Each structure stands twice: as C-alpha cells, then as structure tokens.
Amino acid sequence: MVDDEQHKMQRVNNNIETPVLSKKGFIEVQNLSRSFQSTGTPIEILRDVNLSLGEGDTLAIVGASGIGKSTFLHILGTLDRPDKGRLYFQGEDVLLFDNSRLARFRNKSVGFMFQFHHLLPEFSALENASMPAMIHGFSGEKAREAAETILVRVGLQDRLHHRVGKLSGGEQQRVALARALVMRPRILLADEPTGNLDTQNSDQVHKLLLELNQEFSMTMVVVTHNMQLAAFMSRCVTIANGQFVEKC
Ligand SMILES: Nc1ncnc2c1ncn2[C@@H]1O[C@H](COP(=O)(O)OP(=O)(O)OP(=O)(O)O)[C@@H](O)[C@H]1O
Numbered sequence: 359m360v361d362d363e364q365h366k367m368q369r370v371n372n373n374i375e376t377p378v379l380s381k382k383g384f385i386e387v388q389n390l391s392r393s394f395q396s397t398g399t400p401i402e403i404l405r406d407v408n409l410s411l412g413e414g415d416t417l418a419i420v421g422a423s424g425i426g427k428s429t430f431l432h433i434l435g436t437l438d439r440p441d442k443g444r445l446y447f448q449g450e451d452v453l454l455f456d457n458s459r460l461a462r463f464r465n466k467s468v469g470f471m472f473q474f475h476h477l478l479p480e481f482s483a484l485e486n487a488s489m490p491a492m493i494h495g496f497s498g499e500k501a502r503e504a505a506e507t508i509l510v511r512v513g514l515q516d517r518l519h520h521r522v523g524k525l526s527g528g529e530q531q532r533v534a535l536a537r538a539l540v541m542r543p544r545i546l547l548a549d550e551p552t553g554n555l556d557t558q559n560s561d562q563v564h565k566l567l568l569e570l571n572q573e574f575s576m577t578m579v580v581v582t583h584n585m586q587l588a589a590f591m592s593r594c595v596t597i598a599n600g601q602f603v604e605k606c
Pocket residue numbers: 394395396403421422423424425426427428429430473
C-alpha cells in the first residue's frame with residue numbers, strides 16, 4: 359500500500375485537488391469472498407479481498423466488464439452479503455447487524471448511485487431525491503427541504519418539479535446524486551455514475567463528485583471506466599483473480 363505521506367502530494371487538475379488521506383480504519387474489509395453459481399462449478403468473483411479506507415478517502419475501481427466491480431460495491435453497501443469475510447465501519451462489523459439495524463445503517467450512512475440510476479420516472483426530481491429522507495422518517499416538509507437543498511447544490515434548481523422521465527441523462531444522474539446525498543451519508547458508493555453520459559455531462563458529474571467529497575468529507579468509492587476520474591481519486595485499483603491490484 360502507498361503510504362500516507364505520498365498521498366499528501368496532491369494532484370491538481372481543473373482546480374480540483376485530490377483530498378489528503380486521513381487515518382485508516384473508517385472502513386475495513388477483511389478476507390472477503392463471493393462466488394456465484396449459475397450452472398456447474400461456482401465461480402469465485404472476489405477472493406479474500408482486503409481493503410482499508412480512512413474517512414474522506416476516495417477509491418476508484420476500474421477494469422473490464424464482469425471482473426466483480428459491482429459485486430464488490432454491493433457488498434460494501436450491504437446490499438449483498440459475502441460468502442465469508444468481515445466488513446467493519448468504524449470498528450463495527452455490519453455483517454453482524456440484524457436486518458432492521460442494517461436498513462437504518464444503509465439509509466443514514468451510505469449513499470448509492472447505481473449503474474442504472476433506478477429513479478422513479480413518473481415522480482419529480484424533488485420526490486425522487488426526498489425518498490431516503492421520507493424512509494428515514496422525516497416529515498414530508500423536512501424531507502422536501504433537504505432534497506431541495508441538495509438538488510440546488512447539484513445545479514437542478516430549475517428542474518425541481520420536472521418528472522424525472524423527462525429530464526436529460528445528465529440531469530437524471532444529478533438527481534440520482536442528490537438522492538444519494540440527501541441524508542448526508544458518510545460514505546458514497548457510485549457504480550459507473552457517468553457510464554451513459556456524453557463528455558460534457560460526465561465531466562460535470564465528476565466535478566460535482568469531487569467537490570462534494572471535500573465539502574461533506576465523504577468517503578467515496580467509485581466504479582468507473584473513466585481513467586481521468588480515476589486519476590483524481592486517492593487510490594485506484596482493479597480486480598485480478600478475485601483480488602485488488604493497484605492500477606493508477
Ligand atoms: N446474482 C448473480 N448470479 C450469478 N452470477 C452473478 C450474479 N451477480 C454477478 N454475477 C456474475 O459475477 C461476475 C461479476 O459481475 P459484476 O456485475 O460484479 O461485474 P462488473 O465488474 O460490475 O461488470 P460491468 O463493468 O459489466 O458492470 C459476472 O460474471 C456476473 O455474471
């Protein structure tokens with residue numbers, strides 16, 4: 359692993375600075391494995407994966423289709439369970455949480471931007487972005503207030519009441535980002551957040567991700583094919599033979 363001193367040499371581009379790595383131990387993944395069996399022998403997608411991230415760290419996961427990027431992100435976000443291994447957030451093994459505690463943890467602490475945005479097209483940007491706050495138990499008014507604040511922050515002040523299905527791809531991804539961030543989670547997991555966008559829109563979303571990482575001191579793990587975005591992260595890995603390998 360590259361040591362912290364080296365990471366303090368910040369790379370600067372487009373006036374965005376990569377964050378200085380903080381102390382490790384905010385997220386600890388230990389000996390995590392996951393296999394899938396469709397037909398015949400199980401295929402081991404992740405094999406004894408280890409990872410340590412400090413608060414505010416940013417990690418890019420890059421590499422070919424099918425190597426296990428989404429699988430890892432889903433396990434990290436507790437949407438899927440590994441076959442074995444431990445997953446600590448601030449020293450607590452969340453894999454030992456019961457379902458309701460796990461749901462609360464996910465709702466409050468983890469923001470997700472999915473590979474396919476999973477927004478509700480018939481609902482407005484405001485309704486979509488306020489959903490996690492409603493689930494958390496905020497009143498309708500408080501949830502809408504929180505959603506409006508973050509939608510304005512991602513530049514959608516003129517699209518609050520538009521149906522998401524009528525928005526452009528870039529706008530939809532910014533709604534997805536607002537929904538992921540409405541609870542001000544400490545961890546943002548983004549799975550190819552700009553995979554389907556043109557260069558201009560994807561640059562805008564990248565810039566937002568990096569700005570918000572600093573503004574909110576969020577720990578961020580981003581799966582991307584965009585090496586320019588990956589290069590802005592404090593660390594960048596790929597998966598080979600089920601294990602992380604440093605990449606850029
Ligand atoms: N629920 C599942 N059942 C069976 N196989 C699965 C399941 N989920 C994932 N896989 C397999 O595990 C492998 C890794 O899938 P994953 O979605 O993590 O890849 P990825 O690196 O995110 O790829 P992409 O860049 O195409 O999104 C693939 O071969 C996939 O078919």
